[in-house]
Amino acid sequence: MEDSKNISKNNDYKVPENYFINFQERLQVQIEFEEIVGLKKEAGFTVPDDYFSNFSQKVLQQTQQPTKVVSLFKSKWMYAVASIAAILLFIFVLNPFSTTTTFDSLENDTIAAYLETNNSFLSAYDLGELLTDEELENLSNEIQLEDTEVIDYLNTTTDPYDLMIQ
């Protein structure tokens, strides 16, 4: 303590506040650390002989190689992600389940063409099953056929031999 009092304070140099308290603590930690670890600052790692003397040539050769093109579909995950994306695109953009087309909006010709091409699946019996008696009545009232149309139809769709039997 006496010594501290005798130290001349008549100088222009200053130190940060609590510097000497912190200095003692830092010094103590450093001494304890070195007592345990020792003075040599080596981690113990080594390298193969001549590793560094050959390294620059090895890297230089690698930089001369053309850049590899990495396939987007390198992993199975990418295939899975691409498949799911395609399905979502199909559903939400193309929307095959959309029912915006109503029956009323269909042209008669379109319906006729459909029935004609699919008539093997829809017989007169099927129609009778699908429609009520009232609907069938209305249908027969609405269809006004000329005689000539009936004859033409019979000529093209019926076998004369069948008519003879009936």
Next chain:
Amino acid sequence: MQTQIIESQLIDDLKKQPNHAAFTILVEKYQERLYWHIRQMVKNHEDTDDVLQNVFIKVHRSIHSFKGDSKLYTWLYRIATNEAITFLNKRAKQYHISSEALQDRLINSLESDLYFEGDEIQIQLQKAIQTLPEKQQTVFRMKYFQDITYEELSEITDTSVGALKSSYHIATKKITDYLKST
């Protein structure tokens, strides 16, 4: 000043094509410093070799975008640090383990490593460093093992010298406490 002139000349030469001679100078100048920096992080020689090659390949590809806002070694250290961290994260994901568990595994495999000649205290030191937060690990390794100055560290880590000194002191204290308890 002389060093800065040489470095700016090297950067100019690297940006020209072909730059084989300049690139070789760059690699030979920094390969050892960057190797030990990466090796401290990934531990194993083969992995360090892979990471170091990737670092220089990336440097070769992107040297034209280096604007000189920072010093060349600062830029190189940052690339090397990022590349090592990326490598470790990939490896942890590959093994389905945490980064901490990966470090434990890497340290435990040191004893059978052909290129590790450390003793028990050096393995314990690695384990102690592993317990520190990532930034303290980096500061401690670069200061203690590589003897990088605080000024250089400040540029590399973009942290003040005062904060780095404090970080190093705290790291040393924690390591000492860990070693005393084992």
